Amino acid sequence: MTLTELRYAIMLAQEKHFGKAAKACHVSQPTLSVAINKLESELGVALFERDRNDVRVTEIGKQIIAQAQRVLDEASQIRDLAQGGKSQLNTPLKVGAIYTLGPYLFPSLIPQLKKIAPDMPLLIQEDFTANLRVKLQRGELDAIFVSLPFSEPGVVTQGLYDEPFVVLMRKDHPLSKKDSIKTSELKAEEILLLGEGHCFRNQVIEACPNCYIEGAIQKTVEGTSLETLRHMVASGMGMTVLPSTATQIQYYKSILCTRPFAGKIPQRRIALAWRVSFTRPKAIGALIHALHASTMQGICLLPE
Numbered sequence: 001m002t003l004t005e006l007r008y009a010i011m012l013a014q015e016k017h018f019g020k021a022a023k024a025c026h027v028s029q030p031t032l033s034v035a036i037n038k039l040e041s042e043l044g045v046a047l048f049e050r051d052r053n054d055v056r057v058t059e060i061g062k063q064i065i066a067q068a069q070r071v072l073d074e075a076s077q078i079r080d081l082a083q084g085g086k087s088q089l090n091t092p093l094k095v096g097a098i099y100t101l102g103p104y105l106f107p108s109l110i111p112q113l114k115k116i117a118p119d120m121p122l123l124i125q126e127d128f129t130a131n132l133r134v135k136l137q138r139g140e141l142d143a144i145f146v147s148l149p150f151s152e153p154g155v156v157t158q159g160l161y162d163e164p165f166v167v168l169m170r171k172d173h174p175l176s177k178k179d180s181i182k183t184s185e186l187k188a189e190e191i192l193l194l195g196e197g198h199c200f201r202n203q204v205i206e207a208c209p210n211c212y213i214e215g216a217i218q219k220t221v222e223g224t225s226l227e228t229l230r231h232m233v234a235s236g237m238g239m240t241v242l243p244s245t246a247t248q249i250q251y252y253k254s255i256l257c258t259r260p261f262a263g264k265i266p267q268r269r270i271a272l273a274w275r276v277s278f279t280r281p282k283a284i285g286a287l288i289h290a291l292h293a294s295t296m297q298g299i300c301l302l303p304e
Helices: 003-015 018-025 029-043 059-082 102-116 129-138 199-207 226-234 244-248 281-292
Strands: 048-050 055-057 093-098 122-127 143-147 155-170 191-194 220-223 239-243 256-260 267-275
Touching (some): 003 018, 003 029, 003 059, 003 129, 055 059, 093 102, 093 129, 093 281, 102 244, 102 281, 122 129, 129 143, 143 199, 143 281, 155 199, 155 244, 155 281, 191 226, 199 239, 220 226, 226 256, 239 244, 267 281
Parallel strands (some): 191 220, 191 239
Antiparallel strands (some): 048 055, 143 267, 155 239, 155 267
């Protein structure tokens, strides 16, 4: 067997489609099919069940695919060792972050990281948690910033900070006269939420169940990003809930205001996740140190 065949098998297990797996591996579908058949023949077991419309991983296939991923990680370590003289901090680091975090985290983190590791550029992606999870496992990303809970086999997760939620509204809104807002007071308001797929949407609904009624279109309006929600509130469409780091944006300050929640304040915990097998622990450490040296407002840092 070859590393290439193992890589094809891992991709087929992830995509569950020969055409999509071949495209992801940048080869033709016949090439991938021949390699999978050769691997199964050599191993003497079926890794996949095929029918006309579906590809499923067999039980023994799941075990072999998991081991194949470990083999590829070990092979990656060999390449890193072969570079011997190179520092862990002088090659690009591929970092991902959820959409509701990246725009507010990176402007503060990157300047600090440049002081700690000036020769280590970041290759940055923003995406949904589900997509970041897959990219981390595939090795397309080295580390990801996510909101807890987050659990994945073979992945280390370290909590970084807690971030309270705040209510964003126009300054002429009646609730702006209050020092803090009870979640029950949002029941009668038009609340703007992010669309499906954003973990922050679910966190807001969990914290403020009265602000969301499924199917009540006139009650809840959805936006594609936190910045879109901010624009909508400024235009007079309603109110929204933001993580505190998203309030650092200065525009609309003459129109908008934020208020904390009364009582038990809803919040989210942000964490950094990376593969156990990742061979650049100093790079991970540099990210964490840079985060602790950053100037983000309204967060509660956890011990390193």
